[in-house]
Amino acid sequence: MAVSSTQVSVHVKINGQEITKECEVRTLLAYFLREQLGLTGVHVGCDTTSCGACTVLLDGKTAIKSCTVFAPQVDGHELLTVEGLGEADHLHPIQQAFWDCHALQCGYCTPGMELAVLALLQRNPNPTDEEIRFGLSGNLCRCTGYKNIVKAVHQAAEIMNHPSTSQSVTL
């Protein structure tokens, strides 16, 4: 087994900010975000692309699991993590809906789930229950049983489709 220490430079736009960082070639994106950039809202739950706790948004539209992408692979791309979605005093409608609908318990899956919801609603602004359940089937939650997550997605869709009805601002 070879131990690699080859360093590369990765340039990405994360949550609107341009960043250039050196990292080992083999650095997984999840750890690059968590350990080098302090974006600890990106969680790791499985290492095998199964749980989705590490989901981030690539180039504004594609939900990817950052535990199975090498950091150098996103060189030149744009990423959104939960830290860029909204803040406590300025929640994104998806975050607001998760809170309103009790769509989280331990909170570990929540950031990844919210970004998967954003990707889903960008593809399909008015999903049915079935489309929501299928659309989120790459993200595991062990606490909620998903029913309230489905409810939250409907609320978020409603507000994102009619932004004037809410004080929250969509991205």
Add this chain to the structure above:
Amino acid sequence: MAIAEEPTGHVMGHAMKRKEDPRFITGQGRYLDDIVLPRMLYMAIVHSPYAHARIKSIDASAALQLPGVHLVLTGADLDQMGLGWMPTMAGDREMTLAVGKVLYQYQEVAVVLAESRALAEDAAQLVEVEYEPLPVIVDPFESMKPDAPVLREDREQKDNHVFHWEVGDRTATEQLLRSCDVVVRQKVRFQRIHPAPLEPCGCIADFNKATGRLTLYMTSQAPHAHRTVFSMVTGIPEQNIHIISPDVGGGFGNKVPIYPGYVAAIVASLKLGRPVKWVETRTENLTETAFARDYHMEAELGATKDGVVQALKVKTIADHGAFDAAADPSKFPAGLFSICTGSYDFPNAFAEVDAFYTNKTPGGIAYRCSFRVTEASYLIERTMDVLADELGMDPAELRLKNFVPPEKFPYHSALGWTYDSGRYAETLKKALERFDYTKRRQEQDERRRKGELVGIGLSTFTEVVGAGPSQTFDIMGIKMFDSAEIRVHPTGSAIVRAGTRHQGQGHETTWAQIVGEELGLDPQNILVEEGDTDTAPYGLGTYASRSTPTAGAAIAMAARRIREKAQKIAAYLLEVSEEDLEWRDQKFQVRGVPSKAVTMQEIAFAAYTNLPEGMEPGLEATYYYDPPNLTFPNGAYLCQVSIDKGTGEVKVEKFLAVDDCGNVINPMIVEGQIHGGLTEGFAIAFMQEIVYDEDGNHLATNFSDYLVPTAWEAPDWETDRTVTPSPHHPIGAKGVGESPNVGSPAAFVNAVIDALSPLGIRHIDMPLTREKIWRALREHGIEE
């Protein structure tokens, strides 16, 4: 000065949004792996590829040659320090790191300490271990044979038997069974499963040589108990151990035991004088940390010919793996399995459990379960359906005929429990009505005539939750009470600390609601803090649905202590005698003169500024609550399924859960708990199983092989409730988090078996995978 706002009214029973959520929805939760300390090292574990083998040699030289690798520790190293073995909660002992031999695949053999996570993993692969494989036993029925190889050579007892436990009157039960009109016998397996919370286990051990203190950040459901155990095991004085359990990403019992990784990280930090982080991979979580269930049960149930139950006899063989690391109260090696008579009025019963060692991961934890209650509940609810089938009686009618009637409470069960309260028939009738049971049975008949496989299943379970009382319940000698401390600040806000540690249950909200209700304060101004052993009062932690029955009660009682003092201050402020005051509309008011009143805010301010002469200043209280009894929540669950004859796929067409957990603190949170527990129950019934092959290879090492439901598989849930308060709990509440997981597996399986019953099928063991059902259909002549 900002005076806290008064609440608008009662806060108990309201669906208040959770106070902890803003940090979680914005990614600002602080979980174990988010914490980084200066000069921190990372620990990786070397695992055994064999299920049973002697260790001939360990060569760590190549690993130690890598720049940035600081230390490799083996079982022999720890053994020299007296730490090669550690006590388990069940009174057994287990290897910290393998000493001399390995007893299960993935067992921890050595640990490597390095400057980075990746480097530690690289170095772990360079540790060369030479093994001599030994015969493997993965089946407790093989393990019990007299000529089976003895797995635990360290024990004086030279066989694989762990313990025998029994309860009830064997002779009377057997006699009664012989005289019953009808006796049904059913073997039921509750498969080995794993809680798999989304956040794996981990810790940061930070020993500071200058202060002599060990700070241990740890994914812990029971930080105080863990502090005491670490002190006893390592000899570090208890005041010098500070455990911080930060935000915990789910537990479900997985984070109750002490695992070898924690102890190895502590030893490494002691040796190196640097913080050491260890975080499991998912594979490590599923293979090394404790499993749940693995009970092979057999029930004999006797009844009269018109369906009145008479006697129940249960024999169970338990597979405990390589060490008995079950997380049960010390005097209960089979947990609270004696709740197996369920909701039914059995004149006589007897239950016994024999446990055996095998070459599998140790454990026996209470996965979303109050200590083997899930096994017991599944067994009785399954067996009641077998009896209904034998008698040709509707399973709902059979249950209604045999429920413990309301007038018999407090009810003394044949196996020694005193059930506190319940109105079982009312709960079931509400469920039957809302489910439209009679109509659905008619529709089932029609669909069956068309050739469809449609089933309806019931489960009318009774849970037992909230350990203590401390006279009976202890963990390694530590009594199972719980505690709370409330400090009301001068401006009428407060901080509450409890000995519990939530992992998603919503304590930061519900504890604030209890205090808000008891003291007339706004829950928004009440901060709840748990998980720090330096600041919180001593408690036994959060698992087994015990938080509300124990700490929830302690909070109410501490608040009432504060109210007693507040009444004295109120009398002084209003210039009346204490007896002239009443607590009404969340104020102290002079009897009959509502205009003459003081609020808790005013009293709180006076407690620091304007006290009666001679009174001790301040407004705070601590309460250690030792419950007089456990609480007994119950429920009636109804499930309708249809089965695809071509694929064996089961579709849950409807599921209704009617729960009775006594008085409800926050209905939104209770409902959320029920949704989550039902989904785990669904997973257990249809998907989750830890499987080993005959060589002891673990075959469920990740989420591709250990299947947990996504939103796509999870059914939709309907919930409702009846409210029968606990008569002995200060706010009449019972635990609830586990009820749906305890009660639902039987409802799913009963529905599937009901669908298959026209084919003569009476039982199939969980998980009811498509393949298993497809095979059963083919065996019974269905080819479609």
